[in-house]
Amino acid sequence: MLHTFVALVEDKPGVLTRVASLFRRLNINITSLTVGNTEREEISRMTIVAEAAEDRAHRIMASLYKLENVLEVDDVGRHSAVVRELALLKVASGPETRADLFQLAEVFHARIVDLAPESLMLEITGSASKIEGLVQILVQSNHKILEMARTGRMAMRRGHHTSRVVEALGDATPHTESALAGKPKHVALDLIAEEDQHNSI
């Protein structure tokens, strides 16, 4: 089965290798792995999706915790959680196929983020199955996908659940202004609006 873990890890060089090396040692293939910043500057968040037998979850979690840089592991797959992935798709398209693609984009709540004479780029956020649905339709309607980039899953539990370990570390160091500088506000709002639409799924 597919397991989804969220790991909060120290933001230090080599931590990704340690986590990846653990899965390699257990001979488990990582389906996707996303790493990024969190609400605390010194902590990174990983969402790890891996294919393994159901009963291996315990061992994976217990082994992850044995890594000195791992602070918390959550088997989010076992809880109600929001799971999202982002994909960029570059599709071959001239004037005669554009309309069809625009329509598909609307149905899938995807956005056209780049338009060139012979191609366009779609951005789609959602569950993996939603992204795969779009890909399938594109292929079946004889659209040529020139390039695809997927982020892999990110997950967060629903409700007021937060990390006990991180809470125990005390007040969060707020991100500095400079870290946020350069990120135009309206993009963030856009995403929020978009997410709201999709959350009904």
Add this chain to the structure above:
Amino acid sequence: MSNSGNPNSSDPAITSQPTLLTGAETLWATLVGEGVRDVFGYPGGAILPAYDALRKFPIRHILVRHEQGAAHMADGYARASGRVGVAVATSGPGATNLVTGIANAMLDSIPIVCVTGQVPSKVLGTDAFQEVDITGITLPVTKHNYLVSRTEDIAPALREAFRVAQSGRPGPVLVDIAKDAQQNSAIFDFEAAAPAPYRPHPMLRADSTSIREALDLLRTAKRPVILAGHGILHSRALEQVRTLAERGQIPVACTLLGLTAFPASHPLNLGMMGMHGESWVNQAIQQADVLIACGMRFDDRVTGSLATYAPNAKKIHIEIDPAEINKNVRVDVALIGDLKEVLETLLPLLPKRDGAPWLDAISAMKGDAAVRDIQQLPDNGHLYAAHVMHDLWRETNGDAIVVTDVGQHQMWEAQYYKHDRPRSLITSGGLGTMGFALPAAIGAKVACPDREVWVVAGDGGFQMTSAELSTIAQEKLNINIAIVNNGYLGMVRQWQEFFYDKNYESTPLLSPDFVKLADAHGIHGAHVRKRGEVVSTVQAARKHDGAFLIDFHVEQEDSVYPMIPAGAALHEMIRRPAGNPLVETASKA
């Protein structure tokens, strides 16, 4: 070792106030602060600044002959004393030579700290002379490792390394220090460099419900067996396990590394379990209705086939590492925590039990196979390794620290030398590293100079690290060496005999005259070829002031019995063929 506190004592003079020190000085000052008195090492370019500063500090440095030896010495030091062992090496080949020793410590959960020099931080990653990515190489065989490129990070990294090595399930830690970090100066503040408090593994769980479940199983058990493992020594839970056994009248089976966690002469001690365990020990496990595993990990060498392992037993697993739970054997009750703490909660609630019927049943299973007193056997002119181990045990009153290598002699030692003292058997279990014995014995002797130390090694494994004889000579260490010389890579020959139609490919082994080799190092020695010479030669070695090597020329094609073939069920063992003059004469197969 559950606590984060360091049992080593620190030197107040060096650690009292912040001072400006070079990184090299900081390294030694931190070690002194952590209570280190002895290190095992080998110098080279990238660690030279550290060696340059060594003389200013109250640390004994033992110059090894190969860095693998340094890691094994640190390992033997830790096993003998319970303190962290320290090995030092230079970058590149010095560091890679440590790897086998680090892996050995990893598989047996031994707390060692390895310090390696690294090329200057500016050239990291450029394939500079003698640069290897040792933190990358050792990532899967260390509990944790550090690459330190700034002087001010040396003390915090080292102090954390000591905490990590000893806390929870112990293990090796490597600290790789760039040359310029050793050369530059920074304020050294021992107190400020203290590591964050130990964070116990969040999945530890020994709550009242599971304690109650365990007690219920124990209360109604008719055929319980305690499986005693290495964790008993790590957790310092010897008293608690003994109380568990005595109050519950529960027989105890030991893993190889758990052999000294429960006295051999204790009436409840059945002996060693597993591949070369006595038949009644494995039978008792197979027939048990409750198994209480204490600090052991159901390794494949002790379970045999998992499908048929102790089929009727409810299993209680007391273990500090949650990743070990249900790894090989599904257990019914998991008490995940420090063994000593768990037993301290459990024991007051454990009622006395009458164990007589079950103990009698096991005694009956022993039959004549229990008659292992080979002293009674007539001297038929042959010298068997079993004789050697037995006589060594008798002559040393079972009091020596015996450090074994890997192979048949290791199993014979485990079968015939009865250990009553904790930590008195030092052997490579998990990795099974040939070449371990001689350097590990040096570590043990340095840690416990007042104890009698014996190396028991095969003719094959001894040659893997025999260069350390020179270290023994230079350090004037009084270590006795018994080579069980059968002219073969014996354990492999035994497998060839049983499973490969006696095709003795590449196992006959020519050796130098080991007594002459010892002599070349200024070490005394003697050959022994007959049973009658064993005792007097052992006595001569013990009387001799200084190291002594005995080359025991034993029966060449003898095998270790009984044996459970890899993957067979625990009760399906190969017995010693009838008619053989040696013990183990039980007729039941």
